[in-house]
Amino acid sequence: MIKEKEIKKLEEKCLKFRRDVIDVLHEKKTGHPGGSLSVCEILTTLLFHQMKNLNPANPLHPDRDRLILSKGHAAPMLYRGLAELGYFPVEEMHTLRDFGSRLQGHPCMLDTPGVDMTSGPLGIGLSASIGIALAFRLDGRKGHVYTVLGDGELNEGTIWEAAMSAAKFKIDNITAIVDWNRVQLDGTTDDIMPMGNIADKFKAFGWNVLECDGHCVKNLCDCYDKALAIKGVPTVILAHTIKGKGVSVMEGKSAWHGKPIDEDTFALAMEELGGR
Amino acid sequence: MAKSIRDAYGEALVEFGKNDTRVVVLDADVSSSTKSGLFYKTCPERFFNCGIAESNMAGIAAGFAATGKIPFVNTFAVFITSNGLNAIRTFGSYSELPVKIAGAYGGISDSFDGSTHHSLEDIAIMRALPNFKVFCPCDETQTRWLVKHAIDNPDPMYLRLARNEFPDVYKRGQSFEEGRAMIVREGKDATVIACGLMVSNALKAAEILERKNISIRVVDIFSIKPIDENMIEKCARETGAVITAEEHNIYGGLGSAVAEVLAKKGIGTKFTMVGVNDRHVGSGPYDTLQAYAGIDAYGVVNAVCKLVECN
Numbered sequence: 020m021i022k023e024k025e026i027k028k029l030e031e032k033c034l035k036f037r038r039d040v041i042d043v044l045h046e047k048k049t050g051h052p053g054g055s056l057s058v059c060e061i062l063t064t065l066l067f068h069q070m071k072n073l074n075p076a077n078p079l080h081p082d083r084d085r086l087i088l089s090k091g092h093a094a095p096m097l098y099r100g101l102a103e104l105g106y107f108p109v110e111e112m113h114t115l116r117d118f119g120s121r122l123q124g125h126p127c128m129l130d131t132p133g134v135d136m137t138s139g140p141l142g143i144g145l146s147a148s149i150g151i152a153l154a155f156r157l158d159g160r161k162g163h164v165y166t167v168l169g170d171g172e173l174n175e176g177t178i179w180e181a182a183m184s185a186a187k188f189k190i191d192n193i194t195a196i197v198d199w200n201r202v203q204l205d206g207t208t209d210d211i212m213p214m215g216n217i218a219d220k221f222k223a224f225g226w227n228v229l230e231c232d233g234h235c236v237k238n239l240c241d242c243y244d245k246a247l248a249i250k251g252v253p254t255v256i257l258a259h260t261i262k263g264k265g266v267s268v269m270e271g272k273s274a275w276h277g278k279p280i281d282e283d284t285f286a287l288a289m290e291e292l293g294g295r
Numbered sequence: 296m297a298k299s300i301r302d303a304y305g306e307a308l309v310e311f312g313k314n315d316t317r318v319v320v321l322d323a324d325v326s327s328s329t330k331s332g333l334f335y336k337t338c339p340e341r342f343f344n345c346g347i348a349e350s351n352m353a354g355i356a357a358g359f360a361a362t363g364k365i366p367f368v369n370t371f372a373v374f375i376t377s378n379g380l381n382a383i384r385t386f387g388s389y390s391e392l393p394v395k396i397a398g399a400y401g402g403i404s405d406s407f408d409g410s411t412h413h414s415l416e417d418i419a420i421m422r423a424l425p426n427f428k429v430f431c432p433c434d435e436t437q438t439r440w441l442v443k444h445a446i447d448n449p450d451p452m453y454l455r456l457a458r459n460e461f462p463d464v465y466k467r468g469q470s471f472e473e474g475r476a477m478i479v480r481e482g483k484d485a486t487v488i489a490c491g492l493m494v495s496n497a498l499k500a501a502e503i504l505e506r507k508n509i510s511i512r513v514v515d516i517f518s519i520k521p522i523d524e525n526m527i528e529k530c531a532r533e534t535g536a537v538i539t540a541e542e543h544n545i546y547g548g549l550g551s552a553v554a555e556v557l558a559k560k561g562i563g564t565k566f567t568m569v570g571v572n573d574r575h576v577g578s579g580p581y582d583t584l585q586a587y588a589g590i591d592a593y594g595v596v597n598a599v600c601k602l603v604e605c606n
Contacts, residue, residue, distance in 0.1 A: 129390055136357075137385055137386060137389060137390040140384075142381070143350070143354040143357075146351045146352075146355050146358065147354045147357045147358040147386060148358060149355045150354065150360070152358070153343065154362035157316070177351050177354065177381075177382075180351035181354065181355075183346070184348065184351055187346070
């Protein structure tokens with residue numbers, strides 16, 4: 020069980036990371052604010068509380084837990100967390116999407132220390148996670164795989180191929196987390212491609228399903244513990260989130276999926292995120 | 296009797312993979328066709344049948360490759376290079392993970408199943424992916440070498456295989472080198488540069504042409520990427536005419552690769568391509584389809600006679 024003091028620390032980190040990510044996205048005038056803000060607590064709790072054997076001095080440690088950010092467009096928030104852990108200097112965030120930068124537009128496992136799997140094209144991260152999980156099993160390794168999916172990403176057919184195969188292979192060393200922010204690039208998920216009852220869909224594919232408030236540190240951490248206790252079937256945590264969380268004008272707005280941040284919005288964001 | 300390429304492949308997977316715990320084998324519900332099922336019988340714990348879901352299979356393979364394994368990915372060439380391509384590109388090509396994509400039933404070798412199951416564009420697709428190496432073996436011995444090479448070499452690779460028996464071109468135990476084409480028959484009037492089935496079709500064509508006093512050199516260019524530029528240049532200069540021969544669309548495959556080399560080197564040799572001429576060929580017996588597509592031995596003869604005076 021996560022302690023109150025740690026919850027407070029993680030919440031402070033989330034506020035700082037939101038601020039820093041908005042700052043960089045404003046500076047670079049490119050990148051994806053909406054999905055970065057919605058996934059903030061998910062990534063922060065994984066990197067700073069849940070995952071085992073992360074070691075920036077030995078980023079390829081074979082027994083480390085793996086993090087697959089299948090919704091790779093939220094890369095800025097992942098990079099901010101990895102920088103805080105010490106995989107690269109925090110100042111390097113200001114090279115985001117620059118030519119020659121280690122911080123590519125979408126995560127690249129070859130370029131960025133701490134990135135376990137390349138991502139960006141939606142729908143294939145869960146499949147890669149299954150390969151990692153099966154390799155762990157073959158080699159008797161204890162590592163656990165955390166796979167973060169977008170809800171829009173669930174439109175991709177490969178996700179459901181992966182879902183059925185995870186159940187077939189009785190994978191219990193993956194925890195998938197859906198950043199369920201209900202907004203995709205062109206509009207709300209209900210408008211663009213209604214997914215119906217996502218919990219029932221995963222259950223029908225043989226998964227154990229948990230739900231939580233994806234902005235509640237305690238809720239998320241409790242779910243991770245519950246997921247680890249389930250054996251013989253894969254677990255997905257449906258984390259209810261708000262796209263653009265933390266910046267009032269961005270919240271729930273598809274327009275902020277990938278829009279450059281103007282001066283007025285930036286000023287408001289900094290005020291709301293305690294930056295000024 | 297020569298062995299089918301698929302049997303040679305499946306047996307080589309067992310031979311070279313059974314004691315190497317890095318090797319894992321995946322299939323998409325066609326393991327009795329691809330012969331990856333032979334590996335399942337020997338090492339069931341390292342065989343993963345992913346069902347009829349090529350995209351997921353390619354992604355799973357990448358996860359294995361990212362965790363120290365050497366995954367062999369098996370299904371029909373046409374399906375893995377279409378449905379599996381997103382994961383292959385992202386994880387194999389871009390992330391340089393050592394995935395070994397084995398395209399079974401390449402070309403028109405799944406002849407009776409028809410055009411939906413033929414693969415006329417896989418070499419073009421895989422050749423266009425940065426970091427991927429592309430191979431197309433012509434007989435049992437070369438197929439065995441290729442499987443071993445794929446295990447020993449950490450690059451992402453595409454192995455373009457075939458369903459049927461191909462005549463033996465090499466003696467058992469012949470060794471090969473990546474990027475190094477083989478002269479399998481000497482000749483002076485023209486060179487046929489071929490891969491896969493077309494090596495033996497070219498050898499048959501050379502016999503026919505010999506009766507017409509035409510002397511044809513036949514080169515087996517099983518390593519399509521990297522390609523043996525020096526051999527291409529040498530043949531163009533020494534024989535003055537180059538004919539490429541492949542069981543593939545004439546666009547984007549071996550013919551294009553050879554033409555690129557000739558153009559880059561500024562060699563204005565006589566040149567033509569034998570391949571499926573930008574069309575689909577339908578169902579039928581393999582030899583009938585080869586004749587219809589103009590890629591049987593007589594197709595090669597006709598192409599040579601366009602460049603070299605034949606009586």
